[in-house]
Amino acid sequence: MTSYCMPVLKCPICSGQFIIYSSVSGNTSEGMFYTDGYIKAPMFDPVDELLECPECAQYIWRAESEEIKVYSENEYRNETTDTNLVNKVSAKKYFDALQKSVWNSNEQEIYLRTRVWWTFNDLFRKDQAEGMSKQLEQYIAISLDKFRHLTANSMAIRVDDAENLVENLWFVQHTLERINSIVDIIDVATPEFMVANQERLLELLLAEYKHISIKTEGNLVSEPENLLLQIAEIYRELGRFQDCVDTLKNLTKEEYRNKANIIRKLAQSGDCQVGSF
Ligand SMILES: [Zn+2]
Numbered sequence: 001m002t003s004y005c006m007p008v009l010k011c012p013i014c015s016g017q018f019i020i021y022s023s024v025s026g027n028t029s030e031g032m033f034y035t036d037g038y039i040k041a042p043m044f045d046p047v048d049e050l051l052e053c054p055e056c057a058q059y060i061w062r063a064e065s066e067e068i069k070v071y072s073e074n075e076y077r078n079e080t081t082d083t084n085l086v087n088k089v090s091a092k093k094y095f096d097a098l099q100k101s102v103w104n105s106n107e108q109e110i111y112l113r114t115r116v117w118w119t120f121n122d123l124f125r126k127d128q129a130e131g132m133s134k135q136l137e138q139y140i141a142i143s144l145d146k147f148r149h150l151t152a153n154s155m156a157i158r159v160d161d162a163e164n165l166v167e168n169l170w171f172v173q174h175t176l177e178r179i180n181s182i183v184d185i186i187d188v189a190t191p192e193f194m195v196a197n198q199e200r201l202l203e204l205l206l207a208e209y210k211h212i213s214i215k216t217e218g219n220l221v222s223e224p225e226n227l228l229l230q231i232a233e234i235y236r237e238l239g240r241f242q243d244c245v246d247t248l249k250n251l252t253k254e255e256y257r258n259k260a261n262i263i264r265k266l267a268q269s270g271d272c273q274v275g276s277f
Contacts, residue, residue: 003023003024003025003073004021004022004023004024004073005022005024005070005071005072005073006019006020006021006022006070006071006072006073006075006076007019007020007022007067007068007069007070007071008067008068008069008070008071008083009062009065009066009067009068009086010065010066010067010068011053011055011056011058011060011065012060012061012064012065012066013053013056013058013060014053014055014056014058016053016054016055016056017055017068017083018051018053018054018055018083018084018085018086019071019076019081019083019084019085019086020047020048020051020062020085020086021085022047023045023046023047026043026044026045026046027041027043027044028041028043028044029041029043030043031044032276033276033277034121034125034274034275034276034277035233035236035259035262035263035266035274035275035276035277036117036118036121036230036233036237036274037114037118037226037229037230037233038118038121038125038274047062048062048088048089049061049062049063049108049111050062050089050094050097050102050108050111050112050115051065051086051087051089052086052087052089052093053086054084054085054086054087055084059089059093059097059100059102061104061108064104089115090184091119091122091184091185092184092185092188094112094115094116094119095116095119095185095188095189096188097112098112098113098116098197099188106204106207106208109200109204110201110204110205110208113197113200113201113204114201116194116197117194117197117198117201117234119185119189120185120189120194120197121274124273124274125274125276195238198234198237198238199238201234202231202234202235202238205227205230205231205234206231208227209224209227209228209231212224212227225251225252225253225256226256228247228248228250228251228256229248229251229256229259229260229263231247232244232245232247232248232260232263232267233263235247235267236263236266236267236271236272237272237273237274238272239272241267241268241270244263244264244267245264245267245268248260248263248264258277259277262275262277263275
């Protein structure tokens with residue numbers, strides 16, 4: 001189970017106060033791990049660094065917002081406070097924040113560009129789509145039967161015919177949901193925009209890798225290898241397969257071998273789409 005604390009933060013722009021849910025425990029068990037570094041797990045809820053102030057609606061960074069106090073979950077439940085909860089930054093807002101260049105450091109630019117990259121890749125995450133349809137299937141199984149009979153009665157047709165009709169309707173609805181999430185970002189998430197985002201992210205990660213490598217004087221710790229994995233993945237998604245394979249050659253740690261092999265195989269088969277480990 002994930003437990004939370006509730007810090008009260010102060011907006012660095014308007015000084016308004018807001019509360020943010022922050023997980024204090026969590027893990028990635030039963031998680032899905034993707035080649036672009038995105039993790040989806042029931043007990044994994046990493047803290048959002050970019051926030052939208054509920055008072056002045058400006059983008060602010062959590063690290064730059066002063067912490068006033070921290071409620072435990074219990075204290076928060078018993079407290080009568082009119083302090084607003086902070087809003088999660090939506091997919092479309094990440095694109096908006098990027099276009100407004102809201103970062104103050106390379107680290108923040110990397111954070112934002114990575115979220116934009118992940119958001120775009122969400123449209124192609126196969127496991128997520130399957131997971132969604134499994135959930136839908138359970139819900140549909142219960143409601144379909146009732147709906148089928150209702151439809152048959154109201155349209156004066158056979159139950160079997162109604163079943164086909166209803167299944168088609170669900171297919172249309174599921175497709176519409178997918179289209180809606182694409183429509184939400186379609187005006188900004190053009191292929192040109194995404195390539196430009198990945199190229200700039202690549203540049204930033206290469207600089208970061210060089211910086212860390214110099215700092216650790218060749219004695220590479222796990223973090224630089226994780227960076228290398230991300231760099232290789234961006235090369236692959238950009239279709240620069242040889243650069244991808246060459247980058248993976250620099251990975252030395254055993255713990256990254258499986259992931260490197262999967263990314264290498266995808267590159268060797270000319271696959272540019274996000275995959276899973
Ligand atoms: Zn504010």
